[in-house]
Amino acid sequence: MxxxxxxxxxxxxxxxxxxxxxxxxxxxxxxxxxxxxxxxxxxxxxxxxxxxxxxxxxxxxxxxGGVNAHSHAFQRDLRGRTEWLHPDREDEDFWSWREAMYALALGFDAPAFEEVTRRCFLEMLHAGITCVGEFHYIHHQQGGTPYPEPNELAHRVIRAAKDVGIRISLLRVAYHRAGHGKPALSEQRRFIAPDLERCLFWQQSLFDRVQGDPLVKVGVAPHSIRAVPFKWFEALSSWAKTHDAPFHTHACEQQGEIEQSLQEYGKRPMEVFDDAGVFECSPVFVHATHLSDRELELIETGGGSVCACPTTERNLGDGFLPATKLLERGVRISLGSDSHAEIDLWQEMRLVEYHERLQKERRNVLASRAIMQKFFGDTLERYDVARVLWPMSNINGAKDLGWQDLxxxxxxxxxxxxxxxxxxxxxxxxxxxxxxxxxxxxxxxxxxxxxxxxxxxxx
Ligand SMILES: [Zn+2]
The missing domain is CATH 2.30.40.10 (Urease, subunit C, domain 1)
Incomplete structure (x- = not known):
C-alpha cells in the first residue's frame, strides 16, 4: 500500500x-x-x-543535491570564447568581458535562448546540482520590444528547467539604466523595464503564474546599484517582503561599481541599501568581493547573506571574497557558478578556503576557533574546514532561494x-x-x- x-x-x-x-x-x-x-x-x-x-x-x-544559487544560464555559451587578448588591447577586465556578453545576449532568438538554457541546466544535473537560482535578465525581443507575453523568455527558462528535471527559483531581474544619469545602452535593450510600474506588473504576473508548481519559485532581483535607481530598491525589496520571495542583487563586485555609488549617493552600496530598507527582506548579495568594515557590519546586523561565485570571480578578475570576515560575523554564504566558466560546486566550495590560504599563507583558515564556535558551538572535537564549506553548496543556497525544506x-x-x-x-x-x-x-x-x-x- x-x-x-x-x-x-x-x-x-x-x-x-x-x-x-x-x-x-x-x-x-x-x-x-x-x-x-x-x-x-x-x-x-x-x-x-x-x-x-x-x-x-x-x-x-x-x-x-547541490544548490547553485546564482546562474546566468545563457552565458554558458561564452565558455572558452573569451580567454584571449587582441594584440592591440592588452588590458582586459570585467568591463571588456561584458561587451562580449552583451553581443551574445543580443544574438539569441527565443528558441535558441531556451536551448542554451536547457543545455546549461542539464550540465548542472550532471554535476550533481538539483536546484538552480536563475538570475534572469534577458526579457525582450532582439530589437528591444517586449514579447506579446512580456515574460516569454522567463517562461522558457522555467520550461527548460522542467524539461531536464531541475528545481528552479527564477529570479526576475529589474534593469532600468546604464548608470547614474545614464539611460540604458542600446546593447542593454533586451533587459530594460521602462518604469517601475511595468516592472512590478511583470514581476507580479510571473509570480502568480507559477503558484502551485512544486518545482518552481519566483524571486526578484534588481540587477545592481548601477542598473536600478533608489526608489526601485525600496519598492522591489518591499515586494519581496510582502510576497515572502527571495531578493537577490549583484553587490560590491567591482571597484568601479563602488565608485559609481559614491558618485551618485556619496555612500557605499550597502549603506544605500540600508537607507532603501533592503535589509527588511533578508537580501542575498551576490559577490560582495569589495566590502568595507561598515558594510560587513550592516550585512551582519541586517541579516543579509552572501552568494559567492569564486570560479567566475577569478575568471573575471573581480577580487577575493572576504570569507573569514563574513564567517566570523556568522554571515551565511551560498555559492553560484554564475557565468559558468565551469560548473562544479565542489570547486566553488574549496576555492572559498583556498583563496584565503593563498592570501594569508596559512592552512585551514576557515576552521578557526572563532568561526567554528560561531557555527557549531562546543559540539566538535576536531575542526574540519569541510564542515564550514559543506552547507554553502546545499542548505545555504536552498535558504537563499526560498526553499526552507531543502x-x-x-x-x-x-x-x-x-x-x-x-x-x-x-x-x-x-x-x-x-x-x-x-x-x-x-x-x-x-x-x-x-x-x-x-x-x-x-x-
Ligand atoms: Zn551574476
Whole structure:
C-alpha cells in the first residue's frame, strides 16, 4: 500500500556534515520520510512489507543535491570564447568581458535562448546540482520590444528547467539604466523595464503564474546599484517582503561599481541599501568581493547573506571574497557558478578556503576557533574546514532561494539527493572520517552517478 522507497548507501552525509556508514533514506513521493543512521539486514527484512521497494545504491556517498544559487544560464555559451587578448588591447577586465556578453545576449532568438538554457541546466544535473537560482535578465525581443507575453523568455527558462528535471527559483531581474544619469545602452535593450510600474506588473504576473508548481519559485532581483535607481530598491525589496520571495542583487563586485555609488549617493552600496530598507527582506548579495568594515557590519546586523561565485570571480578578475570576515560575523554564504566558466560546486566550495590560504599563507583558515564556535558551538572535537564549506553548496543556497525544506538529508525535507561514486580513482581509500573532506577537496562532476529531484530519478 505504502509507496515508501528505501535507499541504502555506503555513506550518507547528514546535516552538519556528519557522515554515517550503511545508513538509509526513506522517500515517499517527493519527501524524505525517514533517515536511518544505520541499517542492518534484519531491519530491511523486517520492514520489507511496509516498503514499496528497497534500492541498494552500493559503493556511493549519498548527499543532498547541490544548490547553485546564482546562474546566468545563457552565458554558458561564452565558455572558452573569451580567454584571449587582441594584440592591440592588452588590458582586459570585467568591463571588456561584458561587451562580449552583451553581443551574445543580443544574438539569441527565443528558441535558441531556451536551448542554451536547457543545455546549461542539464550540465548542472550532471554535476550533481538539483536546484538552480536563475538570475534572469534577458526579457525582450532582439530589437528591444517586449514579447506579446512580456515574460516569454522567463517562461522558457522555467520550461527548460522542467524539461531536464531541475528545481528552479527564477529570479526576475529589474534593469532600468546604464548608470547614474545614464539611460540604458542600446546593447542593454533586451533587459530594460521602462518604469517601475511595468516592472512590478511583470514581476507580479510571473509570480502568480507559477503558484502551485512544486518545482518552481519566483524571486526578484534588481540587477545592481548601477542598473536600478533608489526608489526601485525600496519598492522591489518591499515586494519581496510582502510576497515572502527571495531578493537577490549583484553587490560590491567591482571597484568601479563602488565608485559609481559614491558618485551618485556619496555612500557605499550597502549603506544605500540600508537607507532603501533592503535589509527588511533578508537580501542575498551576490559577490560582495569589495566590502568595507561598515558594510560587513550592516550585512551582519541586517541579516543579509552572501552568494559567492569564486570560479567566475577569478575568471573575471573581480577580487577575493572576504570569507573569514563574513564567517566570523556568522554571515551565511551560498555559492553560484554564475557565468559558468565551469560548473562544479565542489570547486566553488574549496576555492572559498583556498583563496584565503593563498592570501594569508596559512592552512585551514576557515576552521578557526572563532568561526567554528560561531557555527557549531562546543559540539566538535576536531575542526574540519569541510564542515564550514559543506552547507554553502546545499542548505545555504536552498535558504537563499526560498526553499526552507531543502538542502539536507532530513526527515520532512524535499527528496533532492545525489550519489557520488566511491569506486572511482579519485575516491580510492576514502573512509568515514575523511569522506566529507574528500568530497569538498577532491570531488568533481565526473563522480556523480545518480541524481534525484523531488524523489524522482532524473539522471
Ligand atoms: Zn551574476
Amino acid at each position: 505504502s509507496s515508501v522507497i528505501r535507499y541504502l548507501a555506503r555513506y550518507l552525509v547528514l546535516p552538519g556534515g556528519d557522515v554515517v556508514e550503511h545508513g538509509a533514506l526513506d522517500v515517499c513521493d517527493d519527501r524524505i520520510v525517514a533517515v536511518h543512521r544505520s541499517m542492518n539486514h534484519h531491519q530491511i527484512i523486517r520492514d520489507r512489507e511496509s516498503l514499496a521497494n528497497v534500492v541498494d545504491l552500493g559503493d556511493v556517498a549519498l548527499t543532498p 538542502g539536507e538529508l532530513r526527515e520532512g525535507f524535499l527528496a533532492d539527493f545525489v550519489t557520488v561514486d566511491l569506486s572511482k580513482p579519485a575516491m580510492w581509500n576514502v573512509d568515514r572520517e575523511s569522506l566529507l573532506s574528500h568530497l569538498v577537496f577532491a570531488s568533481h562532476p565526473g563522480l556523480v552517478r545518480d541524481v534525484f529531484v523531488g524523489g524522482k530519478k532524473v539522471l
